[in-house]
Amino acid sequence: MDPHYHPQTVESEAQEYWEDNRSFHVTEDPEREKFYCLSMFPYPSGRLHMGHVRNYTIGDVISRYQRMCGRNVLQPMGWDAFGLPAENAAMKNKVAPARWTRENIDYMRGQLRQLGFAYDWRREIATCDPDYYRWEQWFFTRLLEKDLVYRRESTVNWDPVDQTVLANEQVIDGRGWRSGALVEKRRIPQWFVRITAYAEELLQGLDDLPGWPAQVKTMQRNWIGRSRGVLIRFPRTDAGEALEIFTTRPDTLMGVTYMALAAQHPLVEALADGNSELAAFVDECNRGSTAEADMAVMEKKGLPLGIRVRHPVTDEEIPVWVANFVLMEYGTGAVMSVPAHDQRDWEFARAHGLPVRQVIAPAAGDRAVDLETEAFTEAGVLVNSGPFDGLASDEAFDAIATHLAAKNLGEVQVNFRLRDWGVSRQRYWGAPIPVLHDGSGSPRAVPAGDLPVTLPEDVHYEGGANPLHGMPAFLDGGTDEQGRPLRRETDTFDTFMESSWYYARFACPDADRMLDGRANYWLPVDQYIGGIEHAILHLLYARFFHRLMRDEGLVETDEPFTNLLTQGMVLKDGAKMSKSKGNTVDPQELIEQYGADTVRLFMMFAAPPEQTLEWSDSGVEGAHRFLRRLWKLVATSETGQPGETDWAGLALSAAATALRRKTHQTIDKVSDDVSRRYTFNTAIAAVMELCNEVSRFEPADAGDTAVLREALESVVLLLSPITPHICHRLWFELGHARAVIDQDWPRADSAAMRETEIRLAVQVNGKVRAQLEVAADAPEEDIRAAALADENVQRFVAGRTPKKIILVPRKLVNIVVA
């Protein structure tokens, strides 16, 4: 055996073996337990980046481990191929988005193959392929029939110079990224999917996901934002329609001193007509981006509208204002303002000289409330509230709700922060929305027989308007029953549509329907792996889409992903790797220099998967050095030939017993780390420790050789999911005829693991003062006595009588004096 490690040869040989033996082709087999392991598919941006390598290595390690445990493992790969970057690249490089995307896919596929991931490539999907998006279009028309999609006006960022809609990402400090023009908000008709109809179910479903990280479930809960409150109508003092608001704090109703409306509220728009000051304010509110993060940090501004409403309990007149911080998209686009008990209302009232009226006092009466400094926002007891005085906040909720209901001025309502999902994009590079317009304003679905609506790919894309507008052949949708011309919709789907169901299509990528019976064999996904940045949007849309497919009879389960692993970012010099920051590391160069196994090993060793990973060039060299040492260890060790060993019949030397103990302790730890904890870094550290012991071990007899062989075989088996190529070769070098990929995961022998001597720490008053070597089965009294007898312990006990002695089995003794 060559004493030197040549990763390039080793890796191409291993990959050839897997290819020739179709090692990763899988089919449904009801006799075997299935395991569907899925990593979030990449956007084909050009080349793989380190985040991809990390994500896919984690998925591959889990897949290969599950396979060695005997499961029928599906691990597919595909491409989230529609999206904005292709259009940007098209403008920059004068190349059609389709061509750019497909070339990127070809290049990146090659990179994934070089990394040796165990994918069933026969199942590859690209979402820009009509064979994929046609089913999404069909599904949309089904949702339209079921009234689960609808069309309404909603706000977009409009660049008045480029005459185009901008994504939030393309608005920088309120200006268009290319034109530099001040961005305007524009309301245009768009398609929405009724995710709010499933809000309650999506919230409840989180309780049935024990395999999801708690933080992701918390974020989704907060995002859905279920709140119980009261819908209250404030009658106008003039003839107008009553003003509706929703509040979760009806107990503060008696403290309302003004109302605030969103600038886009229909009432404000009506009043602005003919009021130049108000019109100017609305104009100002209509500048800048639509992003919530921008809206939330804006200076709070407002203007009195000159109209008044009546308080629903007291009939008192209340002024109505327009305010830039009230969102039209949430609730009714209007709020009741209680400055004494809401911090934002308080700040606005102070800025505009509006009254602050306290109506809640702290339940524990001795606490001071200083409304000169800030609002008092906690629940408490009602004061200055007439008939409701003395009620606790929760009692007042019911009392006031009942009072309003009796007057027909309000009712209890459950509200969600979650908004319906807007799926229209005014973009070319996306799946066409399968809808026809007849000019009457009531669009119709494209009939199933006419699907797919294929996106023309041969276009000259130069930015600005969607090129579909200038393509008569695309726009022409034939005629209706009366012979009137129909025009095709030019908007395309939000790319989250494609990524909401790809996991299901992988089960049956060639089906002549959206999904066939194979989906129910493979689903749900047993392990899903992807970036934490997808914690809300993608993962919530996919959970929603899965339920839509369930209700269409396409899948049987409620949830798509049983277990979720959210990986952290890959950083360099404390910042996310990005081209703009110039701190990227190209995986390609590293693969060429060190080989795929080194890159995979470093990625898994540098940090646990959920944590951000700090890139280190010298760490990569360290990983490579370890693989070279491992190679040499196998090459130079005298291990005999494979075979069954009768351990019970062997009298082992002390050193051999110790190495065997270490081997089985390592198998035990690595199994737990890989299967339960997903801490591949500590699994690798444990294997390194075992290797260090192996290199110190000098076999002297047949028993020693057997122990050494067992240790090295274990190392190769335990590492094989992480560094599959080198392990493939080393397994053969150890004399085996069958490839390591088809071996069973090793089992720890608990008898071999058992320690005979253990080390205990002896503390005096919680500080370590001595170490104790005792037999593992030593009685407690002996341990206490030995601890007290120690010279240094005696020094710190200083003749005092111990108050108590705490003995933690196998860990420590703590002697408490004084």
Added chain:
RNA sequence: GCCGGGAUGGCGGAACUGGUAGACGCGCCAGAUUCAAAAUCUGGUAUCCGCAAGGAUGUGGGGGUUCGAUUCCCCCUCCCGGUACCA
């Protein structure tokens, strides 16, 4: 702003259920090998005091609970992710 997360040696990290802080690796230092260097091997390496034995301090900052806190509770600082049209 709001929601979620994070902070441990010179660096990445370990300590899994409140029980010996710093496993493993990187880097650095010393030695071996070499004409020399690279590579490789051996030993050392939290900080401070000490020849040593040993001691004191130490897990972003401040407080608390406990025999015992990196771990639990309260307050604060900074950094990261998301914030509905980046994916």
